[in-house]
Amino acid sequence: MNCKLCPRMCGRERDGGAPCHSGEEMRIARAALHFWEEPPISGKNGSGAVFFAGCPLGCRYCQNYDISRGITPGRAVTPEELSGIFFDLAAQGAHNINLVTATQFVPGVRRALLYRKPPVPVVYNTSGYERRETLRALEGLVDIYLPDFKYAEGGLAKDLSGAWDYPETAIKAIHEMVRQAGPPEYDENGMMKRGVLIRHLILPGHTKNSIAVLELIAREFPGIPVSLMAQYTPWGQARDGIPGYPELSRGITKRELLKVQDALFELGLEGFVQSRKARGAQFIPEFQ
Secondary structure, three states, X not given: OOOOOOOOOOOOOOEOOOOOOOEOOOEEEEEEEEOOXXXXXXXXXXXXXXXXXXOOOOOOOOOOHHHHOOOOOOEEOOHHHHHHHHHHHHHOOOOOEEEEOOHHHHHHHHHHHHHOOOOOOEEEXXXXXXXXXXXXXXXXXXXXXXXXXXXXXXXXXXXXXXXXXXXXXXXXXXXXHHHHHOOOEEOOOOOEEEEEOEEEEOOOXXXXXXXXXXXXXXXXXXXXXXXXXXOOOOOHHHHOOEOXXXXXXXXXXXXXXXXXXXXXXXXXXXEEEOOOOOOOHHHOOOOO
C-alpha cells in the first residue's frame, strides 16, 4: 500500500513504520457509548464512538496518546465486522455512529458503510488534518463532520504536531466538509442529524493562537457553529514536559478560558463553551 490518505503523503507501505503508526489492517481501540461529546452529539443515550488506532497528526499532548502512537494497538476488524459494531451500538441506543480518527482507515470504513448504512447518522470526528481527496471518498456516507481546528500558527503546529501546513490544510479540508454536509440540521429533540460543527481545544499559554483560529473560522465558515473546548489535560509527552513548552504541563486557567470565550462572542460565533470541570484523567476512555 503506497499510502497517500493523509496530508503527509508519506507513500509508506503501512508496515507499522508510517507516521500514523498504523498497518494495513483496520484496528479499533474502543467501541462504546460515549457521553462526553457536545449535547447534540451525545444527547441522553450517548454517541456510538468507535476509536480507531493510530493517527496521522500525532499531537505531542494527545489525550489519546497511547492509541494515536501505537502503544495500545487495538484489535483488527474487517469492514463487515465493523459494520456489525455500528449496528450493535445503534441497538444500544446510540444517537449516532462516531468515527474517531478514522483517516488512516478510510478505505475500510467506506466499505463498512457501503456494506450496510447504519440506521443513525454517521459522524466523522477528525483532527482537521485531512486531504480533500480522502474526504470525497466519504461523500454521501458521512452525515456529520466534527473537525478540530487546532492551530492558526504554523510554527506552533510544527512544534506540537509536526505539521507546519496544518492551518491551510485544515481550512481546505473543512471547506470540503461544509460543501458535503452544510450547516447543522437538528431533529425534533435537538440532536444533530447533518452538518458541520468545528471544535477548538484551548492550549494553556496560547490564547493568541486560539483567538486567531476563531478569527479564521468567522472569516472562512460563516454560519458554522464552534465548540470551544477547555478540557486540556497534560497527557502524552506533556506529562513529563515538552522542551520549550513548559506551559503545556498545566491545564488552562479561568482567565484564559474567559479571554477566548470573549473573542468567540465578539466575533459573533455561535456554539458551545465547555466548562473547565470537564478535564482530568477521568474523562479519558480506557482503550484496548
